[in-house]
Amino acid sequence: MTRAAKPRENKDKKARDLPTGIALLWGEQDQPARGPKPSLTPQRIAQAAVTLADAEGLETVSMNKVATEFGVSAMALYRYVPGKTELVELMVEAVLAGPPDLSAAGSGWRARLSAWAHLQWEVYQAHPWLLAATAMRRQIMGPHQLAWMDAALAALEPTGLTAGQRHQVFLLVAGQVRSLAQQRADFDEDHNREWGRLTSELLNRHSDRFPALTKAIADGAFTSAELDPLDFGLDRILDGVQVLIDRA
Amino acid sequence: MTRAAKPRENKDKKARDLPTGIALLWGEQDQPARGPKPSLTPQRIAQAAVTLADAEGLETVSMNKVATEFGVSAMALYRYVPGKTELVELMVEAVLAGPPDLSAAGSGWRARLSAWAHLQWEVYQAHPWLLAATAMRRQIMGPHQLAWMDAALAALEPTGLTAGQRHQVFLLVAGQVRSLAQQRADFDEDHNREWGRLTSELLNRHSDRFPALTKAIADGAFTSAELDPLDFGLDRILDGVQVLIDRA
DNA sequence: CCGCAACTGTATATAGCGTAAACGCACTTG
């Protein structure tokens, strides 16, 4: 994300762009009458950007690359999308289509919330760039994103927790999935092996500075795959929530 | 983060840069003998970049801005730092200086781990860009980062959990702090108010699509400040860990 | 003490980015 060319009146521009960005996300755009037919749609553009990001990462998605995908110039996209930030927002919405149906996961809050987390996890796995895309500055939430949020909150309704508590639990679970996806996204086989080799060598040389870490590595804390990270974290969190419920 | 100019031999270059980057982080650089005295150090450069990022955000930190801070040209920095990614790594290390001392927090694993989380939280609060800086592609960990990790793992040693479990718990807590800092970093007073206004209007129009969300907002789930997010999440997680310990 | 080698900083150049502005042209509606 590079800076805008003319930063003057940036605030005004941002403020006025917000509604149009929202309208775009909610599909509340009225199509024009008196001109040539548009050859593209914001959705088609977003879809192309998504496949591009899936293949080569978010950082290689540029207006130019997306435009050439359609055989048009980069500036042509600006007829459909206000700017790149809005395009990324559309990408997120595109990927979150198909809001989750948790009714098949069982009736308990725990089963449903767990299912929600696993579904979210799968989305992150399928589109690793989603993390970086949602990690940027405060973006507006589209309907699909809200639908996911709604599903999680709905799962928490039978718990008897207060609204504030339910919201916090939602944030907790969502954050856990995110942070785990983060790790996974960082994980690159070759690079990681090389890093591990060099770091372990350094650790040997400085083992007195990091006793607990050295011991943990010696005990195989990093190499053992006995624990599924997602389920482990989720079980701890949901156990903790259960404690809270029982206490009330 | 823009692309490199000449992507050829990128792999070779990356592989060969990794050790030099590590050497930089660990301060294992031997100073030269036969030239003009260096006017800068990697650490001073990183420090300037940190204050810049603290003031105006990570995305405005450019080689040029940092260089002019010292009154030198941008290219001069490349005498001390291989590239921008390495500079960011140095920034992270600079900010994580002063590894935590948890012995004052009490003797129990829970008190110590909780103290660790709060300290980490404060670092994120003081340097909001730290999130984005560590969220990028797999970076190598410097000694300070490892020291933080070591402290958390040390706090978990008296729990009786397996090494793998302790590692997972560490990841869980660290992730929780991260994801919470994420939210906080996204939070911008003005922008958020505007967003809330527009979104709530949209929610009113589509309340049937998001029943649980609408209800949650009506119940004040988002406006009430009764719960401290960090403590709430931490209490749930640590309760869950306690359950695991008791079960063993 | 001198010259070479090593080292620093600069100037220049390249490839890429997002996007503002102006323009020709195709098309649809009056």
Next chain:
DNA sequence: CAAGTGCGTTTACGCTATATACAGTTGCGG
């Protein structure tokens, strides 16, 4: 059929990281 609107292009600007070539400074070995 003419009007005029909206599409797509071309051009240009300011910004990014960084490769390369060079000029200036310093200290060691002969």
